[in-house]
Amino acid sequence: MAYKIHKILLFVVFIIGGLILSGCNKDQKADMTNPPITILPPSPSPTPLQAEELDITISPIPTISQKETSPNDSSTTELTSEGAKALILERLDITKYSVDLIDSSLSLKGNIYYSFLVREGNRIYEPALIVDKTSGEIFCYDSSGTISDYSNFPLYNETFDTVCDWNGTFYLYDSIGSVMAELTLGQGDPHSFEFTISTKGSETKTLTGVASIQSNTASYTDPEGGSLHFVMSDLAVAVTEEYPDSAIPVFAGVYFPSEQEANLPTPLTKTQAVALLSTLTKEYTGLPQELTEYRLFADDLTIKIKNTLCYSISVYPKSEQTSSLLTIFYVALDGSRIYQFNTQAKDDIEIWTAK
Numbered sequence: 001m002a003y004k005i006h007k008i009l010l011f012v013v014f015i016i017g018g019l020i021l022s023g024c025n026k027d028q029k030a031d032m033t034n035p036p037i038t039i040l041p042p043s044p045s046p047t048p049l050q051a052e053e054l055d056i057t058i059s060p061i062p063t064i065s066q067k068e069t070s071p072n073d074s075s076t077t078e079l080t081s082e083g084a085k086a087l088i089l090e091r092l093d094i095t096k097y098s099v100d101l102i103d104s105s106l107s108l109k110g111n112i113y114y115s116f117l118v119r120e121g122n123r124i125y126e127p128a129l130i131v132d133k134t135s136g137e138i139f140c141y142d143s144s145g146t147i148s149d150y151s152n153f154p155l156y157n158e159t160f161d162t163v164c165d166w167n168g169t170f171y172l173y174d175s176i177g178s179v180m181a182e183l184t185l186g187q188g189d190p191h192s193f194e195f196t197i198s199t200k201g202s203e204t205k206t207l208t209g210v211a212s213i214q215s216n217t218a219s220y221t222d223p224e225g226g227s228l229h230f231v232m233s234d235l236a237v238a239v240t241e242e243y244p245d246s247a248i249p250v251f252a253g254v255y256f257p258s259e260q261e262a263n264l265p266t267p268l269t270k271t272q273a274v275a276l277l278s279t280l281t282k283e284y285t286g287l288p289q290e291l292t293e294y295r296l297f298a299d300d301l302t303i304k305i306k307n308t309l310c311y312s313i314s315v316y317p318k319s320e321q322t323s324s325l326l327t328i329f330y331v332a333l334d335g336s337r338i339y340q341f342n343t344q345a346k347d348d349i350e351i352w353t354a355k
Contacts, residue, residue, distance in 0.1 A: 114130065116131070193218065197228075252300060276335055276338070295315070328340070
């Protein structure tokens with residue numbers, strides 16, 4: 001009996017021990033699946049560091065500026081060789097002369113030039129002409145390497161290269177010195193000027209417009225198809241006109257500044273110029289006979305000779321059966337001198353000067 005009780009007690013103890021061990025293993029599995037979380041107190045925010053504390057130099061952000069170009073910088077806009085050639089051709093009679101490029105990159109004193117030769121058929125004119133690739137200026141360049149002004153070129157034409165001041169008031173006088181018309185010019189820019197031209201007398205006519213400048217000449221075309229042409233000289237402004245429906249010029253003539261302003265003599269009329277020329281003897285003119293034995297024709301269009309504005313007077317034989325031109329004289333508008341075209345020298349020679 002005692003043995004049975006002892007056996008039952010051992011079985012109970014064994015059951016209890018198994019239950020205890022099973023509970024411990026379950027707790028360990030729970031600990032592995034959900035580990036404990038430790039909540040830490042929040043840390044204080046860090047204090048921003050100042051530049052002084054770190055000894056850092058803060059540089060400003062660089063700005064991007066446009067590239068400065070030097071005169072020799074290849075990015076600078078340059079003339080093409082054709083553009084440079086055109087600058088020379090516009091100063092020449094293109095029906096007679098041609099221009100050949102001989103150097104497209106001539107370096108002289110830090111500048112780059114195009115170099116050209118001007119020819120008339122087989123004849124070559126010297127010196128060579130060079131054109132600055134950047135500025136477009138034209139210079140002479142001789143065989144010794146000397147650069148000089150374009151005015152030294154043999155074909156230099158003052159008509160194309162003179163810069164004039166198209167400002168002022170000018171007057172057209174009759175043979176006794178009375179004012180027949182008034183011309184007022186006002187230049188607004190290098191390429192044009194405004195003008196007002198008006199006649200005096202019982203029937204006044206006025207024309208106002210804007211003329212385009214080409215050196216010492218200018219032109220104006222009105223809506224009706226007519227036109228005025230101006231030629232400026234040191235002495236006066238010559239005006240010619242072309243109107244298809246008008247055979248009689250209204251504004252044409254040579255306009256002078258006031259006598260008080262320029263201290264100039266009253267200009268000669270065309271008739272007075274012919275009369276003055278007729279006083280010259282054959283010793284002056286070189287003709288076989290006196291001028292009274294010839295027919296003289298004065299052109300309405302004045303011309304600039306040796307920087308002097310002149311009437312052009314052509315001389316023909318007196319016989320009506322021939323129209324052969326014998327010679328041409330040029331009488332200065334102020335009556336101060338007379339020129340004659342010399343066929344041998346191919347130049348205008350001064351043959352008479354007022355005493």
